Structure formats: C-alpha cells, structure tokens
Amino acid sequence: MEKRVTFKGWLLPLCLIAPQVFISAVFFFYPAGQAVWQSLFIPDPFGLSSQFVGLGNFEYLLGDPYYRASFLTTAVFSTLVTLASMIPALFLAVMADRLVKSAGTYRTLLIWPYAVAPAIAGVLWMFMFNTRVGVVSWYLGQLGYDWNHVLNGTEAMGLVVAASAWGRISYNFLFFFAALQAVPRSIIEAAAIDGARFWRRFFTIVLPLLSPTTFFLLVVNIVYAFFETFGVIHTITAGGPQQSTTILVYKVFSDGFVSQDLGSSAAQSVILLLVVGLLTVLQFKYIEKRVHY
Amino acid sequence: MAREITGMVERRGFGLWLTHLVMIAGVLVIFFPIWLAFVASTVTQPEIVRPPMPLWPGDQLIENYTAALFAGVNVPVLTMLGNSLIMAVGIAVGKIIISLTSAFAIVYFRFPGRNMFFWLIFLTLMLPVEVRIVPTYEVIAGFGMLNSYQGLIFPLIASATATFLFRQFFLTIPDELAEAAHVDGASPMQFFWDILLPMSRTNIAALFVILFIYGWNQYLWPLLITTDPSMNTIVMGIRQMFPSGDDVADWPVIMATSILAMIPPVVVVISMQKLFIRGLVDSEK
Known part of the structure; x- marks a missing residue:
C-alpha cells in the first residue's frame, strides 16, 4: 500500500524521521550491535x-548444563503460562458470550488485572503463598x-506460572470475547436447528472460527x-x-549484572x-494470513 | 418456533443462573489476590504475622497508607509515585510524538533512504529492552544518565509499535484530503497540524492509554538504572522494601504500597475502557 498523493521535498521528511532514527540508533541498534560484538570476547576479571x-x-x-536447563525451564514455563492463561480466559469468554445482557459488566470486572504490573502480581502471589505469613499456604498446611x-x-x-498467568487472563479474555461476538449468530442457530448441543457447537463450529485469534x-x-x-x-523466587x-531472560540479567560475566551474558x-x-x-x-481474509 | 430456537442458543432459567454462577466464581477467584492485599493494607503487622490473617478489612487503613505515602521504607511512596508518573507520561508522550512525525514522513513523502529508514524502524518492532540490557545500560551510563528521568525514558521509546500503528492509520486516510491540501496551497506541516492530527485524535488517546500502562509497569529497567532510592519507581521500589536476610517485612506498608501502585493504571483502564480495548486491539494488529 502506497499513497498516490505525496508532498515534495526531502529535508522536511528527514527532519521528521530523525528523532526516531536517532533514538533507535543510540538505544537500539548500537546496544544490539554491542551485544553481538561482546559475545565474541571474554573480558579479563579486572575489565x-x-x-x-x-x-x-x-x-x-x-x-x-545450566544454560540448557534454563532453555528447558523457559520452554516449560512459557508453555504452562500460555495454557494457564488461555484456557480459563476462553472458558470465561464463552460463558460471558452466553450472557447477552450482562456480558459488558463481566468484561469490566475481568478487564483490570491486566493493568497490574507483573512485578506487583509477583508480590501479591508471594504474599498469598509466603511460607511464614501466607494465607493460602497456611490453609494448605491445615489440610496437611x-x-x-x-x-x-x-x-x-x-507459583511463578500462576502469578504470570493471572493478569494475562484479562488480556486473553478480551480478545476471545471480541472474537466470539463476531461469530455470526446465523451459523450457530443453523447448527442448533440441526440439533447440535452447546458444547458440540462450540467444538465443531466456534473453536475453528476462533483459530486466527x-x-x-x-x-x-x-x-x-x-x-x-x-x-x-525476580520478586517471587529470584530464579531459585x-x-x-x-x-533465559532472568539468566541474561543474573549472569550480566550479578555475576558480571559479560561475554556469556552478551552471547545469551x-x-x-x-x-x-x-x-x-x-x-x-x-498478519499476512489476516490480510487474506 | 422462532422463540424456541433462540431458546436453544441463549440460555434461560437454570442454565442462565449456572452461567452467572460460573462467571461470578471466576471473577471472585481473579479478584482474590487483590482483595487479600487490600485487607493486609488495613490491618496491623501482628495480625498478619500470626497466620491465618483476617480475610475482612481492619481499621488501620489511614495509618498504613499515611505511613507508606509519607515515610515508606527506603523512600516515601509519594516520591516513587511521582517518579512513576513522570516515567509513564514521558514514555507515552515521547513515543507518540516521534512516531507521529516519522509515520507522517514515511507515508506522505518520497525521499532518499525512505525504505531503509522504514525497515530500520520496523526492525525494532519486537525486541524488548530485556534482551539488550547490558549494552543499553552501558550506553546510559556513558551518557551519565543513571538515576535520571532521561535514562528511564529514552531507551523505552525506541520501539516501532506506535510508528507502525500510525502508518497503518494514515494509509486509510483518503488521498482526496492531501489533494485538497495541495490545491489550497497548504504546506505539509499545515496539513499535518490541521488535518492529520485532528483525525488521529482517537488513535492517539487509545495509544496513550496502552503506553501509559506499559511505562508505569516497567520493572527491570528502573531496577538497573535507579540505584538512588529517591529515583525509584513504585513498581520496582516495592521489591526494595523487603528486608534482606531474616528480618520480618513490614507487610501492611508493603501491601498498601502495592495497592497504591495498582491504582493509577487500573483507573486508566476502567475509566477509558473503550479507548483501552481499541488501543489494545490496534497495537497488536
């Protein structure tokens, strides 16, 4: 896509684009280049x-072995976070979609954990499960x-999976809910006439229609x-x-800033x-796929 | 007949109540951590350290919040709130300004290097600061920007999401408008101020909401570059309130701080819900 009608001149557009190019160069390309460069060296202990x-x-x-373990940890962690935030969100969105009148109210109620910073979510969950004062851990103790x-x-x-997935449920809910509302009612009703029950309609019609989302x-x-x-x-376990x-991201931080192993951190x-x-x-x-729709 | 079919699709009676019940349970479960933090911010320290803590608010709300706001642990929370506000607004405004002008240049001009610049900016689209922390830290240290607002803000506005969004939006604006501007003899900057900016108002507002939350919730970057407690932002400052070693944390004050840290972004999200959803959907396109 290009504009047919444009303005003349080259000095003005260069001035307009300069701030972003400058900031990207100084705070993005240079550091990224440094990372590549540093990854080829080992600094001596005195720097x-x-x-x-x-x-x-x-x-x-x-x-x-530690780095490989970190890769595996990241794979497990991100898979679990993705599942633990998407499945409840989809379930809640499907439920909210059935409640035509009050769906908006539930959306307002579910939306705002998104605004809670991951670090704060960490503090909240760490507090609930704290070994000394945590409420949930105390009741778990009562249960043996x-x-x-x-x-x-x-x-x-x-615990870190739960705390990470928690705020994310809001985000996924919003997208699933919007996608569900866009499913044509006529298709659903046609299936209902053919005698398909709710969950059957969900798995054979709605879920495939949701696949881009x-x-x-x-x-x-x-x-x-x-x-x-x-x-x-960082707030809950500090990696332990x-x-x-x-x-992986935690390891870049701990090797680079805590252990000062710059070469390894840069390679990571x-x-x-x-x-x-x-x-x-x-x-x-x-994105390409969506354009074809 | 028609009514019967609707009845099959939209629940009535028992099914309807069951659905409400499930939704309410879901909302309560999601609310619970915040409720607990709120309760903890209204009781005394001894009530918390002798588990189980109460699940209903106590009467220490004013005391705990006053202690947090004006004394804090390392630094008054009011100072950290101020720092967070400056950082979040700085990131949102800075990113919007540089993206608006660069998107305008890319869409409405043909100039040497245009494609190269477009791709340079575009490459920054998805790389979070977390990935390049050590070298970026060195750049900031080299500029003497540690413990400064510039240091907090600049590295986080180097990303192309907003630019890409404005570019997409400008491309949907009818060519006739630019043609009319040509015919009327308007300069490019007049066109930018009088036509493009007013048309982008909603997009700008939606993006502001998203970027404000993004900036407010930053953790790693402020943690690295603000060693001086008076420059701490609230989200990273909470972790610093926990004592090292075996000392007992001042839970009521820490939880009051957590609640205070949540209020601004939550208020922004709730009060500008429509803009927020629009911004979210737009910026992920």
Whole structure:
C-alpha cells in the first residue's frame, strides 16, 4: 500500500524521521550491535582488556548444563503460562458470550488485572503463598500439605506460572470475547436447528472460527512469558531454588549484572535476539494470513 | 418456533443462573489476590504475622497508607509515585510524538533512504529492552544518565509499535484530503497540524492509554538504572522494601504500597475502557 498523493521535498521528511532514527540508533541498534560484538570476547576479571574467542562463548553456552536447563525451564514455563492463561480466559469468554445482557459488566470486572504490573502480581502471589505469613499456604498446611516454594522447585515453578498467568487472563479474555461476538449468530442457530448441543457447537463450529485469534494469542503469550515475566520471577523466587525458575531472560540479567560475566551474558542476548526474530516471523505470518481474509 | 430456537442458543432459567454462577466464581477467584492485599493494607503487622490473617478489612487503613505515602521504607511512596508518573507520561508522550512525525514522513513523502529508514524502524518492532540490557545500560551510563528521568525514558521509546500503528492509520486516510491540501496551497506541516492530527485524535488517546500502562509497569529497567532510592519507581521500589536476610517485612506498608501502585493504571483502564480495548486491539494488529 502506497499513497498516490505525496508532498515534495526531502529535508522536511528527514527532519521528521530523525528523532526516531536517532533514538533507535543510540538505544537500539548500537546496544544490539554491542551485544553481538561482546559475545565474541571474554573480558579479563579486572575489565581492563578482553580476549577474542570467536564463537567460544556460544560453544561454551551450548555445552553448559545450566544454560540448557534454563532453555528447558523457559520452554516449560512459557508453555504452562500460555495454557494457564488461555484456557480459563476462553472458558470465561464463552460463558460471558452466553450472557447477552450482562456480558459488558463481566468484561469490566475481568478487564483490570491486566493493568497490574507483573512485578506487583509477583508480590501479591508471594504474599498469598509466603511460607511464614501466607494465607493460602497456611490453609494448605491445615489440610496437611506442606507448601514451601522456597525449597521445592516444582512448587516454585507452579507459583511463578500462576502469578504470570493471572493478569494475562484479562488480556486473553478480551480478545476471545471480541472474537466470539463476531461469530455470526446465523451459523450457530443453523447448527442448533440441526440439533447440535452447546458444547458440540462450540467444538465443531466456534473453536475453528476462533483459530486466527487463538494463533495470535499463542504467539503473544509466548512472547509475554519469555520477556515480560522478569518481574514475577525476580520478586517471587529470584530464579531459585537451584535455578529451577531461571528463565533465559532472568539468566541474561543474573549472569550480566550479578555475576558480571559479560561475554556469556552478551552471547545469551544474541541467542534471545534470534528467538525474538523467529517469533516476529511467526507473527508476520499471522498478519499476512489476516490480510487474506 | 422462532422463540424456541433462540431458546436453544441463549440460555434461560437454570442454565442462565449456572452461567452467572460460573462467571461470578471466576471473577471472585481473579479478584482474590487483590482483595487479600487490600485487607493486609488495613490491618496491623501482628495480625498478619500470626497466620491465618483476617480475610475482612481492619481499621488501620489511614495509618498504613499515611505511613507508606509519607515515610515508606527506603523512600516515601509519594516520591516513587511521582517518579512513576513522570516515567509513564514521558514514555507515552515521547513515543507518540516521534512516531507521529516519522509515520507522517514515511507515508506522505518520497525521499532518499525512505525504505531503509522504514525497515530500520520496523526492525525494532519486537525486541524488548530485556534482551539488550547490558549494552543499553552501558550506553546510559556513558551518557551519565543513571538515576535520571532521561535514562528511564529514552531507551523505552525506541520501539516501532506506535510508528507502525500510525502508518497503518494514515494509509486509510483518503488521498482526496492531501489533494485538497495541495490545491489550497497548504504546506505539509499545515496539513499535518490541521488535518492529520485532528483525525488521529482517537488513535492517539487509545495509544496513550496502552503506553501509559506499559511505562508505569516497567520493572527491570528502573531496577538497573535507579540505584538512588529517591529515583525509584513504585513498581520496582516495592521489591526494595523487603528486608534482606531474616528480618520480618513490614507487610501492611508493603501491601498498601502495592495497592497504591495498582491504582493509577487500573483507573486508566476502567475509566477509558473503550479507548483501552481499541488501543489494545490496534497495537497488536
């Protein structure tokens, strides 16, 4: 798509585009380039000089059991967050869609956890499950279950997944709800005349019609779980216990800023850049698909 | 007959009540963490540290919120709220301004390097600051921007979502308007101010809502570059309120701070619900 009618001149548009190009260059391309450059070196412990090691940092990373574990952790974490935020959201959206009159009220009530920052969500869930003062962990204790996410890696993972998925339910609900409202009533009624019951109609007609939305949400939720959940992890577990909740982004942070292992942190950034690139391509495929509709 | 069919699609009677029940249960479950935080912000410390804490608000609301706002733990929460406000508004306004002008340039002009610039900006579309933290931190440190608002704001406005959105919107504006501007002898900037900007009002407002929340909720970046507590933003400052080691956290004050940190973005979302949904759907297209 291009405009047929345009204005003349080249100095004005260059001035108009300059601020964004400048900011992108200084705070985006230069740091990204630095990350690629630094990933080829190992700095000495005093930071005075650094030694060129080529792809050594990458080789080391790919052989490093901790890094591989972090990859696996990230895969498990993002899959769980995506499922735990999409399934309840879809269910609630389907329920709300049946309530023609009061659907708007429920939407207002469900919308606002989206506005709660991941880091705050982390604090809230950490408070509920706190081993000393947490209400939920206390009641679990009464039921005979000894909750301790500080020591138990599986429980820690469960908690960070729940806290990350929680606010995300609102977001997914909004998109599913909008998509459901766009499903033509006539199709549903035709199926009803043919005798299809509610859940049968849902699985054979509605769900396939929702697939563009579902695919889109899958991608954005994976991106969310990869990159935007740092606050949750940092407030609840700080990557522990025994790195069981150290997702890739958390590892870039802890290796770069806590352990000051700059070469390795930069190499990890580069790997994440590739992951982001891959997800972007996926998202574009989605946009293209939508254009054909 | 017609009524019967509608009856099959839209629930009546028992089914309807069951659906309401499920929705109410869902809302309550989703609300529970916030309710608990609110209750904790209205009771005393001893009531919390002797579990189980009460599930109904106490009478310490004013005391706890006053303590949080004016004393805090490291720094008064009022200071952190101010920092968050400046950061969130700065990011939203900054991003909208640079995106409006660059989208205008890309859509309404043909100039050398146009395609290259478009792709350069476009490449920044999805790369979050989390991925390039170490080098970006070094850039900010090099500029002497640690513990400054510029340092908090600039790296986060380097992204193309808004530019892309305005570009898409400008492309839907009829060519006749630009033609009319040509005929009337209007300069490009007159066209921009008098026609394009007024037409983009709703888009700008919707984007502002989304970007405000995005900026307000930032965590990692403020955590890295604000070492001085008086520059902390509220979302990252809460974590700093927890004592290191075995000391007991001041839960009522921390929970009051959490509630205070939620209020601005929640108010924005609820009061501008239509704009918010529009912004959300637009910015993800």
